[in-house]
Amino acid sequence: MASSSSQPNCTLYVNNLNDKITKDELKTQLYALFATYGKIIDIVALKGKKMKGQAFLVFADLAGATTAMRACEGMLFYDKPLHIAYAKSKSYATLSREDPDFVPPTAANASSVLQNGKRAREEDATEQRQAKREKSDEDSDEEMEIEDDDDVPAKLDTTSTPSTIPQQIQQASPRLLCTNLPQEVTNDVLSVLFQQYQGFKTTQVTWSPQPNPDGTRVKMAQVFFDSPELATTAKDALDGFTLKKGWKMSVVYI
Numbered sequence: 001m002a003s004s005s006s007q008p009n010c011t012l013y014v015n016n017l018n019d020k021i022t023k024d025e026l027k028t029q030l031y032a033l034f035a036t037y038g039k040i041i042d043i044v045a046l047k048g049k050k051m052k053g054q055a056f057l058v059f060a061d062l063a064g065a066t067t068a069m070r071a072c073e074g075m076l077f078y079d080k081p082l083h084i085a086y087a088k089s090k091s092y093a094t095l096s097r098e099d100p101d102f103v104p105p106t107a108a109n110a111s112s113v114l115q116n117g118k119r120a121r122e123e124d125a126t127e128q129r130q131a132k133r134e135k136s137d138e139d140s141d142e143e144m145e146i147e148d149d150d151d152v153p154a155k156l157d158t159t160s161t162p163s164t165i166p167q168q169i170q171q172a173s174p175r176l177l178c179t180n181l182p183q184e185v186t187n188d189v190l191s192v193l194f195q196q197y198q199g200f201k202t203t204q205v206t207w208s209p210q211p212n213p214d215g216t217r218v219k220m221a222q223v224f225f226d227s228p229e230l231a232t233t234a235k236d237a238l239d240g241f242t243l244k245k246g247w248k249m250s251v252v253y254i
Helices: 023-037 062-072 092-098 121-131 187-194 228-238
Strands: 011-015 040-044 054-059 083-086 175-181 200-207 219-225 242-244 250-253
Touching: 011 062, 023 040, 023 054, 023 062, 023 187, 054 062, 062 083, 175 228, 187 200, 187 219, 187 228, 219 228, 228 250
Parallel strands: none
Antiparallel strands: 011 054, 011 083, 040 054, 175 219, 175 250, 200 219
């Protein structure tokens, strides 16, 4: 269980992260891991020299943040154990939700707002980044999206596209099929989501031979567990999981 000297609040401070991965991939995989414990309204991960290996996750409520902290403290994430604590101060996202009249501090008034502040410099810089995008997020019920990388086209490896979709079966099986996956989902992304369940072995993400009804090309994946019982636990938890806005993953036995 994580220990934290800071007061419990909806924002978690996560460090000891692998700083070799890109910011977009880090945010995507942190969301995939932590969203199973509660609604996430923001993730801030900076790549500056002082912020390497650190991130802030803002949950919609304290229960979700606490559950996530207890469940994920020490969990291996890219071969490094996660260190998680409550952030030293509430995020601007949380303050805005609690007080509609809250105005994030600017350079002109920051000194008076933070007169009692012994906030860590890293958190201060991160909170200011959050302030710029919170007005559009207030009171939103939408799931946080996996960010699309519009500058890098998806590599279409047609050699890995099966000709058919594996047939669904009704009886429990150690092998699961995940469908309706966005193009940016990779084996790494899906592994982070499933590895929190006991008995997980591996994933195999491929292009689906059938596009969405609107013609969008999508992916599918096979996920392998040690036993049908362990696979069932993961299936029950993740069937219908929202990977990004408008994309609910389907999980069945095959």
